Amino acid sequence: MTQEFDYIVVGAGSAGCVLANRLTASGKHRVLLIEAGPDDNHxxxxxxxxxxxxxxxxxxxxxxxxxxxxxxxxxxxPCYRGRVMGGSSSINAMSFVRGHRADFDAWALEHGLEDWSYEKCLPYFKKLETFSGGANDYRGGSGTVNxxxxxxxxxxxxxxxxxxxxxxxxxxxxxxxxxxxxxxxxxxxxxxxxxxxxATAYIHPIRSRKNLRIEKEAMVDRVLFADGRTRGVEYRKNGQTKQAFCAKEVILSAGSINSPKLLVLSGIGPAKQLASLGIDVVVDSPEVGQNLxxxxxxxxxxxxxxxxxxxxxxxxxxxxxxxxxxxxxxxxxxxxxxxxxxxxxxxxxxxxxxxxxxxxxxxxxxxxxxxxxxxxxxxxxxxxxxxxxxxTVTVQSTDSERxxxxxxxxxxxxxxxxxxxxxxxxxxxxxxxxxxxxxxxxxxxxxxxxxxxxxxxxxxxxxxxxTYHPCGTCRMGIDDASVVDAEGRVRGVSGLRVVDASIFPSVTSGNINAPTLMMAEKLVDKVLDGQ
The missing domain is CATH 3.30.560.10 (Glucose Oxidase, domain 3)
Structure with a gap:
């Protein structure tokens, strides 16, 4: 059973919901959003x-x-991670904390990620929110998130x-x-x-978009590659194995535990670990699953x-x-x-x-x-x-459910x-x-x-x-050892990104939901600019 889309987003958590909303906004792109959990109406x-x-x-x-x-x-x-529409934003404590400006300036200065300074992130923090105290130089007044x-x-x-x-x-x-x-x-x-x-901010208002397909309670087993390019994903739903193909990109937004797991199951990770699991090496990327x-x-x-x-x-x-x-x-x-x-x-x-x-x-x-x-x-x-x-996050089996x-x-x-x-x-x-x-x-x-x-x-x-704020396991950087580059693109293959807290080079000062939303808002512009 095969399907074709422009973009496939894996994980309907904080980042995945942002991506699905923004990528379908123009009506030009067909997007598949895959979520392992159920609906969030509870x-x-x-x-x-x-x-x-x-x-x-x-x-x-x-x-x-x-x-x-x-x-x-x-x-x-316990390591609580949301398995539901909205991901961890549907089960977290709802504290909205951007972090300290020095956190983002450190990303720019210490990690060489010049486009991630506080000055360049602030417009996206403002863009995403409608703040009850009103808009000003630091707060947004017409964003998607109340x-x-x-x-x-x-x-x-x-x-x-x-x-x-x-x-x-x-x-x-x-x-x-x-x-x-x-x-x-x-x-x-x-x-x-x-x-x-x-989910309530970015997905509920746009469920009727004809160019968005949402697959709930569907488990992605691996990303599919051919000739060094990402072609799609393989997933299971209702006991059936399905494949979905993309013309442009697969974007992993499965979170700091599951995104590195999916990379390894797809052949991107430390070569020795892949060999021990019997997985063919697509990219030897030693830092996948590190820096947790x-x-x-x-x-x-x-x-x-x-x-x-x-x-x-x-x-x-x-x-x-x-x-x-x-x-x-x-x-x-x-x-x-x-x-x-x-x-x-x-x-x-x-x-x-x-x-x-x-x-x-x-x-x-x-x-x-x-x-x-x-x-x-x-x-x-x-x-x-x-x-x-x-x-560290270390994959123990080729069974994606383990x-x-x-x-x-x-x-x-x-x-x-x-x-x-x-x-x-x-x-x-x-x-x-x-x-x-x-x-x-x-x-x-x-x-x-x-x-x-x-x-x-x-x-x-x-x-x-x-405090249930895992991050860093698919580190973003400008060095060759980093898992993804400054735009979330996975090194060594084309057509694959990671956009979630796993790419934080270092944790921000406070609850990480707000920075994750900001990151997705910022990187979706990079995705669309590249088309």
Whole structure:
């Protein structure tokens, strides 16, 4: 069974949805968008407060897990990746964070990617968004993605901002604007009480385009080549093996785990690995699957002395009442992710930009959304913005359904642990400020008895987790060793690109959905300019 198109986009995640929308806009190009997961029309996806259910219950996730992590006391960890229309933008926490301008300038200066400086990326950040605060020199007002500066739903959020100011940190007017550093509102991809995913923003409005075909619940097995040129893909759906061919390009937007996996299964990767799998070498590309890195986080939690937290939202009957209000009105505690305030700080004055993100959560919840304790309380999540440690994604089988081996190698570089330890001390100073005196109860985790470097380090090793921002496994660069060039074109073959977070040369300072959308908006122009 064969089909012919101009472009084939593999993966309907953040980047893939952008590409499918923009490539079909003129009506000139026939585009096939292939997604392994189902449609995104589900309560857990659309209701912002239910994101942990969408992420952790397995229905919309690939089910990946890391190998035992040596520096986390041998623990394994889930690696949540969206397997649904919208990809991870349909199951993430909806924090919209562009990153620091220095991140992109580093791509330009340190990696030689001159076209990826902040100045050249900013127009695409503005292009993609409609910001609730209105357009200005840094924000967009007529883009595809609705971005909301939240109204604070808990008094704890205001108290936290006041505590940060009392501790000597600036209050930022807009952490996605001129300067990221400081404490302020944490922008959300939420609009009128509903999640804004890449699917709702870029695909739902254009489903009727006759030159767009969407294949859901279809598993791509490999990219097809002939005479050094990309010809199409082979995929399975409903038990049938199909082939689709392209006149122009195949674009992999399968994400930082699956894009390198697909390259290897197609014969592009380290020659020794390909030989061990019995796969013919199309391109010997040693860095495919290398350079894996991710943000990591942990939480410090306190009991609250007043009943002003959102903790009742985790228990019946309040949980049911919240759900009913959201279904009927799209308002209330169900209409927010509860990550409404954020802070970006430097843990030492020698740093030129923030290296830690703090986010207040006005309840006590585990990563799967269940209650940590049947008391009023709150927690602050601390995330390391620019980790040094690097890992790998290694294909283990020619069966595309078998997960690759994912080894992040968290905390392998000692500097990561040093910065995380210092961010515990800095956060404790903020949480001890007078503005929180009226509601702050005892520290529940790690507990005030945890004070020495060794004690804090052990707490971190036992509690550190992924923030689910994998990137870098198909590194973009100007050097011959890089997997793709500055326009996402895979080296060694023609007609094949990778456009997703796997091509980040280094992670940006914050949640990576917004930079991924920007990257896709920018690279789709390169695709169309080449035609």
């Amino acid at each position: 309560l857990f996806i659309n209701m912002p407060a239910a994101f942990t259910q969408a992420m952790t219950k397995g229905r919309f996730d690939w089910g990946y897990e890391t190998e035992p992590e040596q520096h986390l006391n041998g623990r394994t960890a 971005v909301t500066a939240p109204k604070l739903s808990s008094p704890l959020q205001s108290m936290f901002l006041a505590a940060a100011e009392q501790a000597g940190y600036p209050i930022a007017k807009d952490t996605n604007g001129e300067d990221q550093e400081g404490f302020g509102l944490n922008d959300q991809t939420i609009h009128k009480g509903r999640r804004v995913s890449a 890195h991710d943000h990591v986080d942990f939480s410090i939690s306190h009991k609250a002395n007043q009943p002003i937290t959102v903790s009742p939202a985790l228990r019946f009957p309040k949980k049911a009442i919240i759900g009913i209000e959201w279904i009927l009105r799209k308002t209330g505690w169900g209409a927010t992710n509860h990550f409404e305030t954020v802070g970006y700080i430097r843990t030492n004055d020698e740093l030129s930009q923030p290296n830690v993100q703090y986010v207040l959560v006005p309840l006590l919840a585990k990563p799967d959304g269940s209650s940590k304790a049947r008391v009023h309380g709150f927690q602050v999540t601390a995330m390391l913005l620019r980790p040094r440690s690097r890992g 997960p690759p081996a994912i080894h992040y190698n968290y905390l392998a570089r000692t500097g990561d642990l040093d910065e995380l330890r210092e961010c515990v001390r800095k956060l404790r100073v903020i949480l001890a400020q007078p503005s929180l005196d009226a509601c702050r109860g005892p520290e529940l985790s790690p507990g005030i008895e945890v004070q020495t470097d060794d004690e804090i380090d052990e707490f971190i090793r036992q509690n550190l987790k992924s």
